[in-house]
Amino acid sequence: MERCKMLSKDKVSLVVPIKDDIQSWYEWVNDIETQSYLGSMYGNIITLEDESDYYDHIRKKENLRTFSIYLNEEKKVIGNVSLMWIDFQNRKAEMWIAILDKNSRGNWYGTDAVKLIVEFGFRVLGLNKINLRVIWFNDRAKAVYEKVWFKEVWRLREESFRNGKFHDDIYMEIFARDFIK
Numbered sequence: 782m783e784r785c786k787m788l789s790k791d792k793v794s795l796v797v798p799i800k801d802d803i804q805s806w807y808e809w810v811n812d813i814e815t816q817s818y819l820g821s822m823y824g825n826i827i828t829l830e831d832e833s834d835y836y837d838h839i840r841k842k843e844n845l846r847t848f849s850i851y852l853n854e855e856k857k858v859i860g861n862v863s864l865m866w867i868d869f870q871n872r873k874a875e876m877w878i879a880i881l882d883k884n885s886r887g888n889w890y891g892t893d894a895v896k897l898i899v900e901f902g903f904r905v906l907g908l909n910k911i912n913l914r915v916i917w918f919n920d921r922a923k924a925v926y927e928k929v930w931f932k933e934v935w936r937l938r939e940e941s942f943r944n945g946k947f948h949d950d951i952y953m954e955i956f957a958r959d960f961i962k
């Protein structure tokens with residue numbers, strides 16, 4: 782089945798999610814290391830039915846835009862990326878990304894997907910600001926966000942419990958004026 786690509790770069794597209802995508806999300810999302818990067822998902826058992834509910838949720842939610850991240854050549858979904866809690870009055874949203882397929886990390890797909898969703902937020906939805914939250918030891922994610930010109934704005938101390946210890950969370954944000962020159 783041909784996927785509906787809404788935004789594309791050479792190797793990566795953001796496509797409209799389809800129900801079949803949840804099978805791969807489900808297979809990958811119960812990995813404890815992956816969960817350690819994903820906020821409240823840490824330590825959760827996520828069933829196929831939970832993923833199905835999540836799919837229904839993303840279809841209905843007005844203030845949410847979720848895309849599947851798709852490799853153009855391999856014709857494969859590797860994760861998803863969202864703008865959440867979109868506030869159209871104040872023109873801001875929070876970004877969330879997961880390349881769930883561990884073998885697909887470190888190939889610049891994440892950087893491309895973040896650039897595409899930020900571009901979508903600013904150029905299509907007309908947002909002014911996009912923010913995100915990242916646990917301090919997620920160096921790969923921070924490197925990607927900094928490359929796309931997100932700036933650290935504050936640090937919440939001992940916000941997240943992982944592997945027996947408390948860790949700080951970092952808030953980052955980017956403004957349309959810094960991205961669209």
Ligand SMILES: CC(C)(COP(=O)(O)OP(=O)(O)OC[C@H]1O[C@@H](n2cnc3c(N)ncnc32)[C@H](O)[C@@H]1OP(=O)(O)O)[C@@H](O)C(=O)NCCC(=O)NCCS
Nearest residue numbers: 818878879880886887888889890891892915920921922924
């Ligand atoms: C975070 C994530 C989106 C990044 O996407 P990716 O495709 O793996 O990353 P990219 O290949 O685009 O870029 C990785 C960058 O991080 C750098 N990097 C990798 N490991 C690093 C480390 N330990 N310290 C510092 N930088 C690191 C790479 O060098 C690269 O930068 P470069 O292009 O300047 O060389 C992806 O790995 C992911 O989804 N991980 C699991 C879930 C997650 O962490 N989500 C984010 C929650 S806030």
